[in-house]
Amino acid sequence: MRRIALTALIALAVLAPSCGPAAAERLVVSLSNHRVAVTSSFIGENLVLFGTVEPDNARTPLRPPYDLVVTVTGPRETMRTRRKERVLGVWINTDSREFVRAPSYLSILSNRPVAEITGQDALRRLQLGLDNFLLPQRFGSDLGDTARDDPFRAAFVRLETQQGLYREASTAVTFLTPTVFRAAIPLPANVPTGSYAIDVKLFARGVQVSSANSALEVIKTGIEQYVADAAHDHGLLYGLITALMALLIGWFGSVVFRRD
């Protein structure tokens, strides 16, 4: 009896790391810039995430090689994917699906393809990779994710990828030494403003061993901020001022070029 209990205990101790993040490794990450300002000359920006893998206490040995997956998610937004069909010879939006609270920006960066890092079950559970990320759709009053090959889901991911807002890059993370890494996070020019969450997961031999979080903020500044705020909060006044500006420029044009 005692033997069995002992065996079970040993088995548990051996199995423990595969059940969840173990305490052997610790991730330390640092982002090059936590605040990205969208100014009038904004054409996109590349952020760099640096980090090291450290032993949790000095006596535990590290177990390289490691794999790293970084998931960056932008502010949530409800989007509609529409499909055109030919009706009476003309192409019309006939069918659509609503993606509820989908990230407006989604980057999945890793040092090699996520499918090689860990098994399919873990990928699904941890939502690693564009195929495994949860994108709930509205079905009547219910919400639910569909199969990966659902045409609307595939089109949604493809269109977002074309705009540079969704990406899965299996070479974006580089290990400089077996324990020091850097990840390039590209923010395109059309990046939405708001708070972004960065989730870093460390794997060793297919098992998640540690994780870390960070965040960044994309904000409009200066005149962009002012104009966007005015347009949303004081629509009528904003419209009146724009109309007035039109009249002013029109009048100015006629004065400058007056010939009679």
Next chain:
Amino acid sequence: MQIYLPIADLPVNIFLVLGMGLAVGFISGMFGIGGGFLMTPLLIFIGISPAVAVASVASHIAASSFTGAISYWRKRALDVALALMLLSAGIVGTAVGVWLFTKLRELDQLDLMIGLSYVTLLTAVGGMMIWESVRAELRTRKGMPATLRRPGSHTWLHGLPFKLRFKRSKIYVSAIPVWAIGFIIGFIGAIMGIGGGFLLVPMLIYFLRVPTATVIGTSMVLTLVTMASATVMHAATNHLVDAMLALILMVGGVIGAQFGVRTGQKMRGERLRLLLGLLVFAVGLRFAYELVVSPDDLFSLRHVRAG
């Protein structure tokens, strides 16, 4: 040089947009039209969403028509009474148009509606203009005098009640067709992001027999007020007017228009109408092509709301 547009939420090349403003301004000065039917498709082409394009172009047209209206006012070539009459209906038309614009946007059919109205309007109006100017050209070749306005000839429109006299234009017509035209122009302008000058001028000439001397100036006043109110209404209801984009377009447009006017004055009327007809017709065909030909991508995305 790239500049970030705060409402359209994307960076554009400032010189490209300025150049577009100049080119469209040149054409609008040359033909005495707002040029919205060219500007809106151009903006959509460079990646600005149709809704933002339509709403922002309204203010651009307001600027260029104000420039035009001032110079016609100096020449006493506009009929204030007729313009006010058209306007009273035009504003109602604009309000209905902005309302429908909002509804169609919710139904995901705004792009289709914009496309369809462009095709029908532009091909019809362009075709009519080409036909009319070719006939006039042939008549002058044969040595026959061009008679656009036949004094004394009346249509059924002249039999309608509520007749009014417009002194400057020397016409005596019922208020009903005047209101109807004003309403249609205001409505179409709000939905399509066009001033409607290329529609209004022929309508005033053929239906109300407004003389050529006052027609362009009067149409510019109407365009100015409907587009200025469309700007305000679009801003208040849909929050889609990009002031930064509008500003660049206006500056280009106002400068371009001045050169266009000079070029236009050197050309004969029929030749000018034929060119404008061809241009309008070509833009219409371009839209028809887009609606009929299988799109590269059957799917498209739209933001519903944040959060």
